[in-house]
Amino acid sequence: MFLTDKNIIVLSELDSTNNYAKQLLAQKATQGTVVLAHYQHSGRGQVGNSWESERGKNLLFSLILKPDFLIAAQQFYISKIVSLAMVKVLSQYLKGVKIKWPNDIYVGEQKIAGMLIENWVKGNNLESSVVGVGLNVNQEKFLSDAPNPVSLKQLLNEEQDITAILKEFLLQMDEYLHILNRGLFDEIDEAYCKNLFRNSGWHRYKKGATEFEAKITGIGSFGQLRLEKRDGTLSEFMFKEVEFVL
Missing domain, CATH: 3.30.930.10 (Bira Bifunctional Protein; Domain 2)
Structure with a gap:
């Protein structure tokens, strides 16, 4: 063990x-x-x-x-x-x-x-x-x-x-x-x-003062969150670069 x-x-x-x-x-x-x-x-x-x-x-x-x-x-x-x-x-x-x-x-x-x-x-x-x-x-x-x-x-x-x-x-x-x-x-x-929270469907996120809708598409090898926006844009975010809007 x-x-x-x-x-x-x-x-x-x-x-x-x-x-x-x-x-x-x-x-x-x-x-x-x-x-x-x-x-x-x-x-x-x-x-x-x-x-x-x-x-x-x-x-x-x-x-x-x-x-x-x-x-x-x-x-x-x-x-x-x-x-x-x-x-x-x-x-x-x-x-x-x-x-x-x-x-x-x-x-x-x-x-x-x-x-x-x-x-x-x-x-x-x-x-x-x-x-x-x-x-x-x-x-x-x-x-x-x-x-x-x-x-x-x-x-x-x-x-x-x-x-x-x-x-x-x-x-x-x-x-x-x-x-x-x-x-x-x-x-x-x-x-x-x-087991990810909000791992399906579209949800609200916030980067700085900007809110947007996106869905989770995966996790990068260094732990970055991969999101796809409504317009098809793909982005990766490290810790604290993006917030969940609860």
Whole structure:
């Protein structure tokens, strides 16, 4: 197995699980080390966004990986398999779980989880990754200006076991790491596209101040979102270059 649930470091509070995991990585932490926090006062999302979480209510963790079998150009596969693993876990509880490109997890039109993945390259290969995950589990009220958060408890009307969800996630991640290690990239690509939020039909997007209608046609090898506009124009967008209009 690539991962087990035997090396989970549980902390009451810290600034960011990713920051703590990076310190451990600098001290030669082993693959599969997990930093789990009951509360983080500077939780981070993609490109400087913050992550709201009530103390003790949600699943906040970072996972250390050492996927040195991947070349640097394949690093978006880490994002793909983390997203797929979370979809697999949450689909045991809910219907309609999707990946909002690049790696937010949605239920219907609401965000239930977000991820911050940081990769390091050595030579031509990926040396290590820190995978930070925030999953809304038992929080019932959200106070930030985030437009559409939702939690498992809000959707299921009962408390959920945070540790059990983490252990299930690690099992699913282990399976996807094996698939990746075997070089079954097409299998991962197909599953990722199949589980994308708004993966069919025409939807509204925004680039800068301009809104337009488009449909998703695929994902590029570096993770770029491929869109076709109504006039047939094909475009590719990297992270934060385009927004979904929700």
